[in-house]
Amino acid sequence: MSDLLERLRGRGWRMTAQRRVVAEVLDGEHVHLTADEVHSRAVAKLPEISRATVYNTLGELVSLGEVLEVATDKRAKRYDPNAHRPHQHLVCARCGAIRDVHPTGNPLADLPDSERFGFTVSEVEVTYRGTCPNCAAA
């Protein structure tokens, strides 16, 4: 994800230790951390980082389109750094595990004009719910 750091710098983002740490924490595939988890991991790397900074930085990353907010969980928002590859989520109703998945087809095309009520529709978010293998076994 040094890609990300590069992109951000290119956009005139002022680089600070805190922002770098948050970006580093949000690295990898199938990463879906809550703000609080991001904060915990950031603190491990940079103990004096504050909660407000983590929230601010996450909010900026979302505005810049580098990170997606996903509301699969009932409580906290989760942050998905994999914003550049379109994908949907598969969530275990029991334990909350989340996987990125890539369905076939284009759900946007499934919404006829007559069902758009004059809205300009730009995005679709699809969440599949079920039971993961671990929970099914238990």
Add this chain to the structure above:
Amino acid sequence: MSDLLERLRGRGWRMTAQRRVVAEVLDGEHVHLTADEVHSRAVAKLPEISRATVYNTLGELVSLGEVLEVATDKRAKRYDPNAHRPHQHLVCARCGAIRDVHPTGNPLADLPDSERFGFTVSEVEVTYRGTCPNCAAA
């Protein structure tokens, strides 16, 4: 929605003024209230109803499958009484307005086995996001 009250009674639900009021508030099409909104409206009909009761009752209605929880909003959960007719949601990113919509096709069928990672998938939740006519005009 006296249907609902009948169904609940049939299932051995003990009927109380509070529960009736909550069920009445959740009546109609395109109703997507937050717990707090449900509480406010319930208070208007029955001033001494408490927040805990509203939360409890909503939780029970969800368990019984009479009401759906939807997470279209980043903040509070919303409750959708239209649980018996499968439908999806169209949300205005600007003002938060929500409409029920009925896409064609079956998104469940769009998730191939190879993308299920051993999960038993039972539900799909689709949220379309865009701008409503009002906000587009403004």
Add this chain to the structure above:
DNA sequence: TACCTGACTTAGACATTGTCTATCATAGCC
């Protein structure tokens, strides 16, 4: 390099949403 300035960070108060507990009230049964 040193310094400036506006953007960034901080701690902690505050707000919102949701949960829990101990106690009181009552629906439905006899």
Add this chain to the structure above:
DNA sequence: GGCTATGATAGACAATGTCTAAGTCAGGTA
């Protein structure tokens, strides 16, 4: 009408998120 388990209540508590005022620093400039 009276009993009893179930439901309701107030309010404390918990979790998540937002805001503010004051201090700090990255990056540009000379």
